[in-house]
Amino acid sequence: MLTLIAREFRDNLACLILTGFHSLFTIAIAIVSAYWGIPWAGLLIAVIMGIILAILFTTLGAVQMYTDRANRVSSLLATLATTRSRILAARVLAGAMVILTTLVALLITAVAIASLEDAPLALYRSTIAEVFATVVLTSFACYCVGLLLGWTAIKAFPALGMLFLMALVVLLVVIKGFVLPAIVLLVLFSVACLAHVWYRFTSISL
């Protein structure tokens, strides 16, 4: 399993570098705007960088699946001492690790800035946890859509349908806010996407 996860990281290095660069850039902007005390900057940065991050995670999933299909990576891997389920599990685990690392780094930055500004963090602990959980799950949902898109990239209609569905889910989160129903919805959406990817990946010819 470790070999498979390491392969995922190495094969998608460009995506990882982009995500890392995005995180560093976001952190730098957040620190600068906090230092200069620019009003509304925090929200604006959060929205813009959030959208870029969602696109990056979708791209990561799509690239992982697309490069596999284009280079017929799994048709070689599936003849070695592993199974299709393990190959996919390693892929998803690698993606989840990238998402968590990126978002934890951003969370630490946000908490550090808030502490510097003497915000009552203890008071907002549960809110921060809910927001973080929702952001992680939204990112993971975007990543799952990317996995689906990467595997069915040739078909335009399913791809557009999936993007529309993803936009709908993100909008629902925006409308509902960072609350439990949104979390449940995101979990259901991600599980459905993963189940579909798993079914396609384990039953299709490689």
Added chain:
Amino acid sequence: MNHNPIIAEDLVKYYDGRCVLDGISLEVPRGCIYGLLGRNGSGKTTMIRILLGLEPPTRGRTLVLSEDSTRLSAKAHGRVGYVAEGHNLIQSYRVSRLIALCKGLSLHWNDDFFGRLMETFRLPIDRRVRELSAGMRAQLNLALAMAIDPELLILDDPTLGLDTVARRQFLELAIDVIQRQGRTILFSSHILGDVERIADRVGILLAGKIVVDCTLEELKDRVKKLRVIFPERVPDDLFMTEIINRQSQGREMILTVANWNPQKQAIIETFKPASCTEVPMSLEDIFIECTRPTSAPALQESEV
């Protein structure tokens, strides 16, 4: 319980409504070198891919090392070496990286043997796979498949693109080692001389069906090509079952018959031929006769 390393039961595969495999039932005994023959598009690669779980069957099932191919465990995969047609390696990888990946995903890796193979083949490990010639890719694929000490080795047209010397080297190396260890090999090739040299048993696929499945000796015994010369012209009423091919010109008739037996010989003798001589047949001759479009019905009925 049947412990043959490869079992196919009533295997059917359709592609876009076209039947590629039509009820194949086959067993490859342990320790056997099985040559799977067939013309282009006869379904050899599809069958091999189904065996490895790379392709789902439409109907029927296949067992590899006693496990269903569609649910092969990692352990079973680790006991099977596979050299794919066209050598399905990750083209963008460097050879060294591909080796590390295959080694990391193996249950057992024979470093000494792999090193010897790399030395023999003189493969450059710092080059990308796509920069290697077809022959080098074939050699690399074989080396990777053999390094895991496979219990079952599946070779799908492995010598495609190799020059004569490399082909001979490839075959000798593969066969000597595997045979010495009593491993099983399923070997598909268009180079029938190679198959004849190494296979114990052959199967011929024709239009999605196995029309021949027996040992090489049996096949040569059963399929006979006769040159019969009659005193006058060739009789019109010479009927016999399982005629694969028949060509007549004047007094001479060239007859290829499946399941040759004394009864069939007696039928010919009733026409009092001036001479009846057997024409020696190589595996290639038998294959060409068996896969001739006109001979297909006769063989499908009889199943040599």
